[in-house]
Amino acid sequence: MVDTQQLDASSGAELREKYAIVGVGETTYSRGSNMTTRAMATWAIRNAMADAGLAPGQVDGMMSYSSGDSTVSQLTAADLGIRLNFYMDVFGGGSSSEALVGMAMGVIEAGMCETVVIFRSMNGYSQTRVGGTGARAVAPIAAEQLHQRSYGWQSPGQMFAPCFMRHMHDYGTRPEQVAMVKVAHSHHAANNPKALYGKRVSLDDVLSSRMICKPLHLLDCCVETDNATALIVTRADRARDCRQIPVLIRGVVGRVSKPRLDMYYQTGPISTVAGHYAAPRLWRNAGVGPDEIDLTGSYDAFTFTTMLQLEDYGFCKKGEGGDYVSDGTIFLGGRRPNNTSGGHLCEGYTHGVSMVVENVRQLRHEADDSCPIGADGRRQHTYDYAEGGCRQVKDAEVSANLGWATPGTGSALVMRRGA
Amino acid sequence: MTLDVDYLGMNLQIDALDHENRAYFAHCAEHAFHLQCCDGCGLLRYPPGTGCGWCGSGDYTWTPVEGRGAVHSYTEVVHAIQPAFKAFVPYLVLLVDLDTQNGQPTPDEAIRVLGNLTNAGGDPAPPEVVARVGIGSRVRMVFKDVAEGLALPQWTIDETAEQPARPWRYPED
Numbered sequence: 001m002v003d004t005q006q007l008d009a010s011s012g013a014e015l016r017e018k019y020a021i022v023g024v025g026e027t028t029y030s031r032g033s034n035m036t037t038r039a040m041a042t043w044a045i046r047n048a049m050a051d052a053g054l055a056p057g058q059v060d061g062m063m064s065y066s067s068g069d070s071t072v073s074q075l076t077a078a079d080l081g082i083r084l085n086f087y088m089d090v091f092g093g094g095s096s097s098e099a100l101v102g103m104a105m106g107v108i109e110a111g112m113c114e115t116v117v118i119f120r121s122m123n124g125y126s127q128t129r130v131g132g133t134g135a136r137a138v139a140p141i142a143a144e145q146l147h148q149r150s151y152g153w154q155s156p157g158q159m160f161a162p163c164f165m166r167h168m169h170d171y172g173t174r175p176e177q178v179a180m181v182k183v184a185h186s187h188h189a190a191n192n193p194k195a196l197y198g199k200r201v202s203l204d205d206v207l208s209s210r211m212i213c214k215p216l217h218l219l220d221c222c223v224e225t226d227n228a229t230a231l232i233v234t235r236a237d238r239a240r241d242c243r244q245i246p247v248l249i250r251g252v253v254g255r256v257s258k259p260r261l262d263m264y265y266q267t268g269p270i271s272t273v274a275g276h277y278a279a280p281r282l283w284r285n286a287g288v289g290p291d292e293i294d295l296t297g298s299y300d301a302f303t304f305t306t307m308l309q310l311e312d313y314g315f316c317k318k319g320e321g322g323d324y325v326s327d328g329t330i331f332l333g334g335r336r337p338n339n340t341s342g343g344h345l346c347e348g349y350t351h352g353v354s355m356v357v358e359n360v361r362q363l364r365h366e367a368d369d370s371c372p373i374g375a376d377g378r379r380q381h382t383y384d385y386a387e388g389g390c391r392q393v394k395d396a397e398v399s400a401n402l403g404w405a406t407p408g409t410g411s412a413l414v415m416r417r418g419a
Numbered sequence: 420m421t422l423d424v425d426y427l428g429m430n431l432q433i434d435a436l437d438h439e440n441r442a443y444f445a446h447c448a449e450h451a452f453h454l455q456c457c458d459g460c461g462l463l464r465y466p467p468g469t470g471c472g473w474c475g476s477g478d479y480t481w482t483p484v485e486g487r488g489a490v491h492s493y494t495e496v497v498h499a500i501q502p503a504f505k506a507f508v509p510y511l512v513l514l515v516d517l518d519t520q521n522g523q524p525t526p527d528e529a530i531r532v533l534g535n536l537t538n539a540g541g542d543p544a545p546p547e548v549v550a551r552v553g554i555g556s557r558v559r560m561v562f563k564d565v566a567e568g569l570a571l572p573q574w575t576i577d578e579t580a581e582q583p584a585r586p587w588r589y590p591e592d
Contacts (some may be wrong), residue, residue, distance in 0.1 A: 123542045132500045146440060152504035152533050154497060161494030162514045168493070168538040169554050169587050207591075213496040214589040238560060260472055265514055267464070268527030270492060319504040360457055 006105050012251055019105045020239040020246035021050025022313040023117075023232035023254065024357040029196040031232030032127040033226035036386035038071035040228035041121035042079040047232035048117060049080075053243030059232065061116035063104060064089045065096035065351070069128035070121050075373035091253075094299055095405035096120070098233075098413035099254025104233040114234065120353045121228035128348060131155050143176040144262065152183040156301060156406075157216050163264065163407040164215050164304040167271035170319070171379060173307075175215060177322035179206035180217050181303035181338075182345050184331045186357035189342025191332070191369050196223055200387060203300035206303075220303045225348035229357055235419065245419035247363045250398070251286030253278045254411045274410035275312030276401060280295030282313070283398075286414035290314045292416070294337060294396045295362055299404035300343040306330075309402040310338070320374040332385040332393070339366065342393050352403045357415065359399040363417040424566035427503040431565065439467035442481060445568040447520030450562040454530070456482040465530045473524060480518050484530075486560025488517040488578060490552065490586070491531055507543040511536040514573050515558055537561060537573040544575070552576065 025047025027033070027040045041064070049059065050223060059082050062073040066089065086107050090096065103174035104116035115127035124130040132155035141149045153159060167173050170256070183203055189195035201219060209218040256278035260266040264273075283289050298306040298313075303325075310320035315336065324330070330338040340349045341358040348354070361367050366379055369391040374380045381392040396417065403411040439455070443466075446453040452472040454580040456461045459476030463484060470477045490515045499505045504563075514588050516529035536544040536552055541553055541563030544552075552558075557580035576582075 054582065136503045138430075140430040140432050143433060143437055143440060144466060146431060146433065146444070148533060149428065150426065150499070151512050151533050152499060152501055153494075153533060154511060155500045158494055158496060158512065159499065162492035162512075165494060165554070165589065166492040169588065175591055210556075211497040213494045213498065214592075215494075265492075265531050266472070268529070269527075270514075270531075321573075389591070395467075 001023055007051055007278055012285060015105060015109070016247040016250055016285070016287055017416065018236055019108065019233055019249045019251065020236045021101070021231055021356070021360050021415065022239045022244060022246055023048040023054060024360045025051050026229045026354065026357060027227055029034050029194060031127060031196070031224070033123055035072065037069070037123060037376045038075050038079065038123040040226070041071050041076045041119050044121065044228035044230040045076065045080055045117050045119055048232050051244060052232050054115065054232065059115050059117050060085040061107060061113035062087040063100050063116060064119045065092045065100060066120070066122070067093055067128070068093065076119065086116070087246045093405050094301060094352045095255050095403045095409050095411040098252055098403045098411035101231065101249065101356070102252035104252045105249065106253070108233070108235060110212050113140040115238070118233065118353070119228060122351060123226045124321065124349055125224040125226050134168065147404045157221055158213050160302065160304070160407060161213050161216060163270050163273070166304070166306070167308065170213060170269065171270045171322070173322040175207060177326040178303045178307055179220065180326035181306045181330070182206045182298060184325070185339050185343045185345045188332055188340045189336070189346030189390055190387045191389055192341050192347055193370060194368070195342045196225060197342070197346045200417055208281050214303060215265045217344065222301050222344035222349040223346065227350045228285045229350050229353035231315050231353060231356055239418070247360045247362045248416045248418045250288065250414040250416050252413045253282045253285065255405070255409050256281065256411065258408040261408040263324055263352055264406055270379060270407070273308045273312050273407045275309045275399060278410050278412055279313045280284055282414065285326045288398060288414060289387070293336060293398055294358065295340060296395045297359050297399065297401040298338050299352060299355065299402060300345045301404060301415070303345065304329055305404045306338060308407070309360055309404060313400070313402055313412065332391055335394055340393060356401050359415060360403055362393055363415055364400055365392060365396065394403040420430050422566070422568055424450045424569055426565045426571065428524045429501065429503045431569065433480065433569070439469060444569050446481070447562055447572055448568050452484050452486040452560055452572060453481040455479040461525060464518040465532055483517050484517065486572065488558060490514070490517040490554050490556045490558060491516040491529065492554060495549065495589070509546060509549055510543050510550060511549050513552070513558065515574055517525060532572065534572055535581040537563065537575050541573045547578070553588040555583040557582055
């Protein structure tokens with residue numbers, strides 16, 4: 001248990017639960033969207049606004065992130081009839097979701113706007129392949145990349161692999177332990193009608209899938225996907241006027257980095273990731289510790305990224321991540337389920353926003369599984385986690401999202417169910 | 420003028436304004452390994468940059484460094500992403516701790532230089548050689564000539580060094 005009194009600090013505490021996520025939305029997950037990133041973004045934002053019960057005139061801030069592979073706020077706002085008081089489209093990947101939530105709080109706090117929609121829209125399969133094949137694989141190699149890509153070291157899997165291998169070397173972590181992340185997430189995806197890959201897989205399925213680059217089998221890697229996702233952030237007092245139970249933001253950290261974030265492996269130990277540096281600030285801002293978290297959304301670009309972050313944010317001792325992810329804890333019905341949607345490994349790869357979307361729904365007790373919807377319009381959860389069944393975590397009150405860019409940079413977000 | 424060359428079908432470029440990489444690769448072209456040594460704190464750094472990652476100073480002196488070290492970690496690529504490498508699978512990308520400045524400025528640090536496992540001529544090592552190398556293996560730097568003014572540092576097994584009895588390899592191997 002973290003001593004929250006000791007961790008408390010005015011900067012984080014003043015804003016604790018002052019802001020909320022009031023709307024979430026997404027497009028379908030596909031491998032072939034047959035539409036532009038602009039069209040997908042407006043679709044996802046429209047869904048998030050409908051979810052929140054907000055009209056175009058009630059949203060006046062917009063933020064997005066991309067890797068030069070997406071649309072921008074100027075176009076998206078125009079398609080939605082939104083007049084903006086603030087917008088910002090930033091460059092970046094998986095560590096952006098939580099960071100932008102924190103930035104949205106900041107710009108509202110500064111009086112720059114009232115309600116911010118955050119989106120990520122990507123044709124990660126049909127246009128810019130996230131795995132690095134296609135146009136990115138043949139792009140000219142210059143400057144700092146001469147020291148990396150020239151050696152056939154280009155995809156995220158290739159780049160992160162030395163970190164993963166070194167963890168196995170340093171702590172004796174076994175392939176069959178880490179592979180359980182995929183097994184768990186596939187069980188969750190089987191209870192998520194939206195999931196791109198909704199079939200449960202076994203440990204043997206993961207370990208016998210073909211090797212991509214050691215230590216990553218095919219099924220240790222996430223699924224390139226076409227998709228857009230959106231979140232709406234506003235002040236908690238305004239959130240009461242929205243349609244849904246507000247999900248309050250306890251604390252956030254954004255793009256916390258290891259000392260050398262340009263090449264994570266230049267500062268050791270390379271089996272330690274940015275979460276090690278982010279954790280004290282996150283728990284201080286949130287005023288809770290890992291023991292108080294009911295469910296996690298630890299970024300699963302790869303099975304290993306989930307494990308490394310859970311470890312470095314303090315959900316288990318350093319080096320014991322292999323046990324933590326393989327002893328049942330992270331499964332639905334376990335002590336602290338991770339990525340109940342199936343995550344990037346199964347539901348689809350969306351650069352992180354989808355994991356926040358999922359935890360917002362979990363904290364509303366409205367996970368969109370196959371349980372029946374009652375007369376009151378609310379889902380009647382059975383908490384029977386059998387294949388095709390419920391995926392709502394019982395009595396979920398507090399969640400943590402752990403976002404990942406590289407071993408060198410991460411972001412995180414703690415949320416609590418509001419009233 | 421931008422240096423614009425072909426290596427294994429990849430387009431490598433060094434911009435005319437990129438003075439640090441120009442100088443680094445010019446030394447490599449002479450089969451010499453030089454790094455920037457900070458005039459402020461005296462630490463070497465890699466890769467080339469405009470300031471010192473340890474102390475922030477912008478002043479430095481190019482300094483010859485011995486191209487020897489041990490494998491800190493690695494990946495063995497079975498499924499190549501870049502078309503250029505499809506002919507060479509499985510290939511190793513080695514992350515090598517240089518002997519020079521190893522353990523400085525903290526015990527967890529070393530200058531870590533990426534490269535492929537190659538033969539002494541700088542060409543990708545064959546599968547039977549790939550299978551011999553793991554964490555702890557001793558390697559030495561060789562240079563692969565790419566074009567006038569550009570050679571790439573690569574790593575080959577240091578046959579003169581004492582090798583670990585069993586270098587650490589991926590557990591399923």
